[in-house]
Amino acid sequence: MAAPSVATLDPADIARVSDLAARAREASRRLVLLSRADKDDALRAMADALDAETDAVVAANAEDVERGRAGGMAEGLVDRLTLDRDRVAAVADALRDIAALPDPVGEVVRGSTLANGLQIRQVRVPMGVVGMIYEARPNVTVDAAGLGLKSGNAVILRGGSAAESTNRALVTVMRRALEEQGLPADAIGLLEGGRDAVRALLTARGQVDLIIPRGGAGLIQTVVTESTVPVIETGVGNCHVYVDAAADLDKALAIAVNAKTHRPSVCNAAETLLVHASLADEFLPKVLAELSGAGVVLHTDAAAGSAAEAAGIPHVEATEEDWDTEYLALEMAVGVVPDLDAALAHVRAHSSGHTEAIVTEDRAAARRFTTEVDAAAVMVNASTRFTDGGEFGFGAEIGISTQKLHARGPMALPELTTTKWIVEGDGQVR
Amino acid sequence: MAAPSVATLDPADIARVSDLAARAREASRRLVLLSRADKDDALRAMADALDAETDAVVAANAEDVERGRAGGMAEGLVDRLTLDRDRVAAVADALRDIAALPDPVGEVVRGSTLANGLQIRQVRVPMGVVGMIYEARPNVTVDAAGLGLKSGNAVILRGGSAAESTNRALVTVMRRALEEQGLPADAIGLLEGGRDAVRALLTARGQVDLIIPRGGAGLIQTVVTESTVPVIETGVGNCHVYVDAAADLDKALAIAVNAKTHRPSVCNAAETLLVHASLADEFLPKVLAELSGAGVVLHTDAAAGSAAEAAGIPHVEATEEDWDTEYLALEMAVGVVPDLDAALAHVRAHSSGHTEAIVTEDRAAARRFTTEVDAAAVMVNASTRFTDGGEFGFGAEIGISTQKLHARGPMALPELTTTKWIVEGDGQVR
Incomplete structure (x- = not known):
């Protein structure tokens, strides 16, 4: 332009x-x-x-x-x-x-x-x-x-x-x-x-x-x-929550729901949930049910769609666009990834560089995520909603920079x- | 553009x-x-x-x-x-x-x-x-x-x-x-x-x-x-040396000559010398003679021109353009100012925001100069040539930023x- x-x-x-x-x-x-x-x-x-x-x-x-x-x-x-x-x-x-x-x-x-x-x-x-x-x-x-x-x-x-x-x-x-x-x-x-x-x-x-x-x-x-x-x-936040194989599932549930629903209209709200394949049977239906119950429209990939289908949870098929959409609303894209590498690749492809979160008890996975993800804030076992001048203790905020120069x-x-x-x-x- | x-x-x-x-x-x-x-x-x-x-x-x-x-x-x-x-x-x-x-x-x-x-x-x-x-x-x-x-x-x-x-x-x-x-x-x-x-x-x-x-x-x-x-x-340096009424004149002479002649082709070389009016009779002819003797072409305002004339030092009349020119050569604009306010106003009008220097033993004048001049580096009793990653002890330099964002x-x-x-x-x- x-x-x-x-x-x-x-x-x-x-x-x-x-x-x-x-x-x-x-x-x-x-x-x-x-x-x-x-x-x-x-x-x-x-x-x-x-x-x-x-x-x-x-x-x-x-x-x-x-x-x-x-x-x-x-x-x-x-x-x-x-x-x-x-x-x-x-x-x-x-x-x-x-x-x-x-x-x-x-x-x-x-x-x-x-x-x-x-x-x-x-x-x-x-x-x-x-x-x-x-x-x-x-x-x-x-x-x-x-x-x-x-x-x-x-x-x-x-x-x-x-x-x-x-x-x-x-x-x-x-x-x-x-x-x-x-x-x-x-x-x-x-x-x-x-x-x-x-x-x-x-x-x-x-x-x-x-x-x-x-x-x-x-x-x-x-x-x-x-x-x-x-x-x-400032501002555009296509934020992800990745629930790792080694996640504490109670924390994962609370974080995924909070990151999406606490205040959906703001830039640090999560827009995509990625779940490790090993959690597709137990955890995935639970988090989908909770999100759906909170009024979240779920845009699912094939595997997440199957899990929703089996549990009778309403969902729509995710399009390629969904992975890049900052809904700023009670909508969320949900995908299943085979491993941490795939989660990192997905975040790399779709992140807007605002806030990305991993839920895991595995130190090595957390270390890889915080090192390899290129974003203003990278969270381990915490809601994306914490990227905020007030929450960080700055006492004020003029905006959230998503660029690399200066701030x-x-x-x-x-x-x-x-x-x-x-x-x-x-x-x-x- | x-x-x-x-x-x-x-x-x-x-x-x-x-x-x-x-x-x-x-x-x-x-x-x-x-x-x-x-x-x-x-x-x-x-x-x-x-x-x-x-x-x-x-x-x-x-x-x-x-x-x-x-x-x-x-x-x-x-x-x-x-x-x-x-x-x-x-x-x-x-x-x-x-x-x-x-x-x-x-x-x-x-x-x-x-x-x-x-x-x-x-x-x-x-x-x-x-x-x-x-x-x-x-x-x-x-x-x-x-x-x-x-x-x-x-x-x-x-x-x-x-x-x-x-x-x-x-x-x-x-x-x-x-x-x-x-x-x-x-x-x-x-x-x-x-x-x-x-x-x-x-x-x-x-x-x-x-x-x-x-x-x-x-x-x-x-x-x-x-x-x-x-x-x-990076880089453009229309740097000034201001010699205050309270300057140590030996330091002033050394700094003015060094800032101009040590390496004229670089951005931290001085391009304009401003001298307080009270120094027009004693110091000004001396510094002009020294600069001229080092091969510097002097572009003088009316008062500096008179001093040069009286002392038989070659000089040319400064044009409005001279005050904004980064010569990067053995040329220097020289002006006489009635007071610190006039020096500050001149620097404000013509500085490229690189390096500005005052020579003074007066703490109040130094404090005003360092506070009020808006530049990447402000020197008191030192040559402008010190604005340099190597000199500052950084061990390397990728350039000198003259902008305010990031660096x-x-x-x-x-x-x-x-x-x-x-x-x-x-x-x-x-």
């Missing part, structure tokens, strides 16, 4: 993005000078302002919801879009939680004194200007602004058009709170306009330091292929920083 | 790159299983093979040199292209040096035990398949292959067409050595063909994990704008890896 030539963009969009980025850059130069206390005070002031302006936010959100319903938006999406008073309180609290997290900026990553007396240290510093492109859920607007501020970055936010009024209200409140703290409002920018405005952002290389897309596969693919600004790809897996505050080498000498020359 | 549509590429080039990438991927799956000892043995075997095949390599190189000379190649480039027996011995030794470095793969970056008993650890793992696109110097072919192998990556090498015969000979020798060690020859791939072959590599997203361009600004710009594969931008500054073995989260549990579910 070809990136659009900048020349085909409306000059007005380019100018608007340039202006937004220049103001964000100016703001970022102020942010780099702030102490942790300054930033935490501002985050709490933003939270207080959201609490105080709850009515205005809820009213703006009602406009979006009404427009969505009038346009035939599915109820699931309407629910994600909706901000009632409780949800506004929750997003405000999220800012207070971010204030309580340690400041990544200034952390010394490594350092040494060289033979010639030069003292070198690699220090975490803000990225500068970070663009976030995301879809309907308006809580991302507040999270991204908060994580950006805490990590010393100015952000340019581009939410879904369905949440336009809500995002405008949230950003207005947060910008005003920053100004009242004596900080630059332009630390939080909102990009409005059509698709060309997004394209202008994606090609603002040098003006924007990083773009993080959050949303469905289509959004992410567009950003990744069209952007000349560095991107961190891989759950991203929190340190992943929003870069580093700088500071070299102090006494007149050294080469 | 628009990326070319894949559809406009010759299908033969796409097929060739796909095949090369698939074989590299297959090889990378073997590399991930190797112990450090296996890899070091292979590196030493490659070095021995290069020593043994010196004659063949030198003969192949002679073809390239002859073709280059016949085509009117400048002597400087001919020198960079030439591999005599001593230089072959040096590149072989570089592989032995890499064997002596610690293995980055397997390093535990961080980890913890969660409240629920899950043991999580973030471990360095190879990227997978790394593409290197570079220009004339054939030693990069051997360095990149060696650093790739040590970090567990398969590499796809694309050298300059001027070094075609040399690169083919070097790669043939190294691949054969790998095979003799029982390792996959496809760990080292060579991409031949025209510009379309390079374009096919740049758009092989998913098949290639990372591309590192090394070379001039034109090459890097092409790779950065055309690639859909993640790229680490910033000198890149060595750890920067050629990514990480994987390994999560070990005992049946945990959410």
Whole structure:
């Protein structure tokens, strides 16, 4: 897919993005000078302002919801879009939680004194200007602004058009709170306009330091292929659970069911269950019955289909496509594999590099799985649902990277920083 | 600049790159299983093979040199292209040096035990398949292959067409050595063909994990704008030396001259000298005389020009372009600034984000400079020439990143890896 030539963009969009980025850059130069206390005070002031302006936010959100319903938006999406008073309180609290997290900026990553007396240290510093492109859920607007501020970055936010009024209200409140703290409002920018405005952002290389897309596969693919600004790809999770011959079957049952059904709509939910052939008679009917009982539509290969058939469990025949499908729903592909090699080959062929799990009590099998599977997270005897910034103890999450550059897996505050080498000498020359 | 549509590429080039990438991927799956000892043995075997095949390599190189000379190649480039027996011995030794470095793969970056008993650890793992696109110097072919192998990556090498015969000979020798060690020859791939072959590599997203361009600004710009594969931008260095009012003038003189003249053709050489106005009468004529005496063409602003004029030092008037020019030669832009703020503003406007230096004995000035300058390396009282993997004690260098994502500054073995989260549990579910 070809990136659009900048020349085909409306000059007005380019100018608007340039202006937004220049103001964000100016703001970022102020942010780099702030102490942790300054930033935490501002985050709490933003939270207080959201609490105080709850009515205005809820009213703006009602406009979006009404427009969505009038346009035939599915109820699931309407629910994600909706901000009632409780949800506004929750997003405000999220800012207070971010204030309580340690400041990544200034952390010394490594350092040494060289033979010639030069003292070198690699220090975490803000990225500068970070663009976030995301879809309907308006809580991302507040999270991204908060994580950006805490990590010393100015952000340019581009939410879904369905949440336009809500995002405008949230950003207005947060910008005003920053100004009242004596900080630059332009630390939080909102990009409005059509698709060309997004394209202008994606090609603002040098003006924007990083773009993080959050949303469905289509959004992410567009950003990744069209952007000349560095991107961190997030999210698509075609996660597998492999139940090994040496599995503890109680653990396997609990993990398979939890990984699929605990929250099917998210990227760390499992989409495929692979079962070792030696477990086809005893374990397989049991796990299929449990999944089916939980409402999961089972897409089975021949062997799993036979086991389901024999046990009278509803199932459909898996197509080749099923093995690559991120259902994000109560559906699961189920296959029987003759051995660990076949399981590894299947995962290799179909993994999206997010999270892969093995259930086994065999140390050698676990070791091979964790070594050979190429993914952001590899689990042994644990549900795929644990790949999450909150679960990992990061206290926040800006997304889950499925790429290998810069960050891989759950991203929190340190992943929003870069580093700088500071070299102090006494007149050294080469 | 628009990326070319894949559809406009010759299908033969796409097929060739796909095949090369698939074989590299297959090889990378073997590399991930190797112990450090296996890899070091292979590196030493490659070095021995290069020593043994010196004659063949030198003969192949002679073809390239002859073709280059016949085509009117400048002597400087001919020198960079030439591999005599001593230089072959040096590149072989570089592989032995890499064997002596610690293995980055397997390093535990961080980890913890969660409240629920899950043991999580973030471990360095190879990227997978790394593409290197570079220009004339054939030693990069051997360095990149060696650093790739040590970090567990398969590499796809694309050298300059001027070094075609040399690169083919070097790669043939190294691949054969790998095979003799029982390792996959496809760990080292060579991409031949025209510009379309390079374009096919740049758009092989998913098949290639990372591309590192090394070379001039034109090459890097092409790779950065055309690639859909993640790229680490390297190299362009418009480095400044700012001599503050509170500078020790002996140090300032030594640093300015060293930064400009020690090796003018490299990216960490200084291109602009900024001098505080209070030093215009005493220090400025002295440093200009020294630089001029070392053969440096001085491009001066009005104030520096006056000082040069008064002291009878040859100089030319700086144009706006000079402040953005990476001369890579014995030329330097020289300006006088009224204060630290003006120096910071100048650096901000013209820095390429590589290395910036201040010379000062004033702690507050040093602190402001290191905090406010946004660059991969910021030096206090040291020559810009120290931004280098060897100088920093990394033992090797694959390039100097001037971007903020993944790696910033000198890149060595750890920067050629990514990480994987390994999560070990005992049946945990959410």
